[in-house]
Amino acid sequence: MARRRKRNFIGGAVLLIAAMLYSALYGAPAKDTPSAAQSAAPVSSSKEAAQTNVWFLDVGQGDSELIRLKSGKNILIDAGTGETAKQLPVLLKELGVTRIDLLIGTHPHEDHIGGMAEVVKNFPIGQIYMPKIPNSQVPTTAVYENLLETIEAKKLKITAAKSGMVPLEEDGCKLELFAPNRASYKDLNDYSVVAKLTCGQKSFLFAGDAESPSEQEMLKTGYDLKSDVLKCGHHGSLSSTTAAFLKAVSPTAAVISCGVNNDYGHPSKQVLSRLNKAKVTIYRTDQQGTILAQCDGKTIAFQTNQKSLVK
Ligand SMILES: [Zn+2]
Numbered sequence: 680m681a682r683r684r685k686r687n688f689i690g691g692a693v694l695l696i697a698a699m700l701y702s703a704l705y706g707a708p709a710k711d712t713p714s715a716a717q718s719a720a721p722v723s724s725s726k727e728a729a730q731t732n733v734w735f736l737d738v739g740q741g742d743s744e745l746i747r748l749k750s751g752k753n754i755l756i757d758a759g760t761g762e763t764a765k766q767l768p769v770l771l772k773e774l775g776v777t778r779i780d781l782l783i784g785t786h787p788h789e790d791h792i793g794g795m796a797e798v799v800k801n802f803p804i805g806q807i808y809m810p811k812i813p814n815s816q817v818p819t820t821a822v823y824e825n826l827l828e829t830i831e832a833k834k835l836k837i838t839a840a841k842s843g844m845v846p847l848e849e850d851g852c853k854l855e856l857f858a859p860n861r862a863s864y865k866d867l868n869d870y871s872v873v874a875k876l877t878c879g880q881k882s883f884l885f886a887g888d889a890e891s892p893s894e895q896e897m898l899k900t901g902y903d904l905k906s907d908v909l910k911c912g913h914h915g916s917l918s919s920t921t922a923a924f925l926k927a928v929s930p931t932a933a934v935i936s937c938g939v940n941n942d943y944g945h946p947s948k949q950v951l952s953r954l955n956k957a958k959v960t961i962y963r964t965d966q967q968g969t970i971l972a973q974c975d976g977k978t979i980a981f982q983t984n985q986k987s988l989v990k
Contacts, residue, residue, distance in 0.1 A: 878976050
């Protein structure tokens with residue numbers, strides 16, 4: 680009994696430390712104004728490219744998207760699993776990343792934040808956006824605690840991501856957040872940050888692992904969900920990309936990020952058939968590796984089989 684009590688006490692202490700660290704890392708609520716764009720270091724205009732590049736990185740059964748704006752600023756949404764954590768900074772450097780201006784952790788599951796501590800260690804970071812999770816649901820996983828400790832060690836703060844925020848806006852490109860819309864959800868997936876990137880006339884919607892409850896809320900908000908490319912929620916699971924949501928987004932292309940023969944059966948056959956019926960071109964990281972979408976503001980061109988982290 681004594682041993683069990685001691686173990687419980689240690690468990691409680693770890694939980695308490697995690698909760699204290701967690702609270703300390705979240706900065707004051709950010710205003711709904713572009714902040715990353717203002718605080719990020721200026722990027723040399725000589726690096727300006729004609730296109731915005733979006734890489735849907737093949738991280739196996741996880742999510743990670745790198746966005747390079749025309750100015751050269753980098754946005755990283757999620758960082759894949761712990762399995763590819765060490766290789767991720769290497770690949771990002773190969774892709775020309777020297778700084779992450781905006782880092783978004785959609786939600787604190789290992790398949791999205793598993794490689795994030797390595798990213799924070801390896802690059803100067805501008806702003807970090809993550810959803811604020813109620814203390815009772817804050818994960819006490821080693822990977823999450825390691826991430827928080829790494830963020831603290833670099834004296835960075837986390838901005839609590841909320842629907843309506845515009846973390847970045849420049850040169851005709853805008854990144855706005857459509858979710859989370861509530862302070863508490865039953866499932867951690869529904870805390871997912873959902874972000875829409877608009878560049879000129881074209882747009883991308885990154886749905887994290889948002890499932891049906893969050894999709895329904897987004898439909899009610901009145902936001903312009905219409906996007907040319909949809910990064911399907913929750914790896915193409917049946918819990919996401921519901922018919923009404925898909926109709927509102929009405930993409931011409933969808934990207935599903937999942938691992939080869941994954942244990943979850945992602946993507947769902949029903950979701951694939953829903954996308955096919957809507958005549959949406961489907962790209963899958965399990966079949967086509969890393970997928971690059973290049974957008975000049977008027978058109979989007981896709982290239983498949985770019986360098987993968989697992990193949
Ligand atoms: Zn996931």
